Amino acid sequence: MELYLPNFDVNEAESIITEIHVGEGDHVSRGDILISVENTKMTRDLLAEEDGYIKLFCEEFEEKKVGDLLAAIFPSKEEYEGYKKGTSGGEGTEQAEAAGVIQAEVNATKKAIALAEQLGVDIVQAAKAKGAGVIKTSDIEAYAQKQSKKAVHAPRQRINQYDRERVVIIGAGKGAEIVIDILMDDIDKYVVGLVDSFEKEFSSYSCPLLPCTADDFPDKIDRAQYDTVILSIGSTLKTMAFRNELFRKYREKEVPFTNAIAKDANIRRAVKIGVGNIIMHNCYIGTGASVGDNNIISYGLNLGHHCSVGDGNLFGPGFTTAGCVDVGNECIIMTGVQTRSFLSIGSHVVLPVGYAVKEDIPDNTIITA
DSSP states (O other): OEEEOOOOBTTBOEEEEEEEOSOTTOEEOTTOEEEEEEOSSOEEEEEOSSOEEEEEOOOTTOEEETTOEEEEEESSHHHHHHHHTTOSTTHHHHHHHHTTOOOTTOOBOHHHHHHHHHHTOOHHHHHHHHOSSOBOHHHHHHHHHHHHOSOOOOOOOOOOGGGSEEEEEEOOSHHHHHHHHHHTTOTTEEEEEEEOSSOOOOOSSOOOBOSSOTTTHHHHSOGGGOSEEEEOOOSSHHHHHHHHHHHHHHHHTTOOBOOEEOTTOEEOTTOEEOSSOEEOTTOEEOTTOEEOSSOEEOTTOEEOTTOEEOSSOEEOTTOBOOSSOEEOSSOEEOTTOEEOSSOEEOSSOEEOTTOEEOSOBOTTOBOOO
């Protein structure tokens, strides 16, 4: 059995080997975790599909392309030893060459080999041009510049999982899809799992469902397995109440929260933003505004300059305020609501689709039409 790097995402051709869980020649069993890999969007554990003795064709923190051979499993110790001695009918040599293990033509660093491949440089010719010595990335760049007579850009440096914020999303419904989509654009964060009290499957994105419910997550999942969480729950009075209850419970247990902010959100200077907020695409938050904690801010919102928003609110698409508007806590402001300047909307307020706010609205006001 050969283990090749799968294609996790059509937009990602490379992944980094972040951890190898077995040793060279170890006996492995079907279902064992062999290798952990990561691209800019997510991490994956690659499992053994059969029992046997493993030969590794990769190293930790090495970058591999989709289809590259990472390991081979031999059903018996004799076949593994035979491969090592070159008695496997040449198959082992072909595997090693496919894995990039044999580099007899040139003496080059791994980074130089990777850069040559990225730039389309013939590394053998680059070595001949240099003469004696080990080929380094600077040699590849110099050779490429000479051949193409144009600037060569250094390869983009990836951030490995130990430098990125590991996020758990609480809720595995459609709201989680929105949060995942936002976080996939954030190179400083990646999703390590989902938690849901009811959902048993989550097929839109390949993220694991953690073995717990939303209620017992803080007690069942070791804090070492994640850095922060964010709640994706909330679209009605009932689910927003549950969301706010969970937020308070998690804060009492000192669970750290993060924000999911779309990369095209236009957040101006001197804006203050708390934690646990979801800020969707094409939102505008004006100069000097402040946003509290645990808010869901839907796409197309326009929050004017020096406005203030409390905690635990749900704002529908296209909510628009003028400047200096205050909104309290745990409100549900539906799609297309608009306000004039210098107004106050209290806490626990519900406003219907398209409502025009022309005067202050006191706490606990529910307008249905």
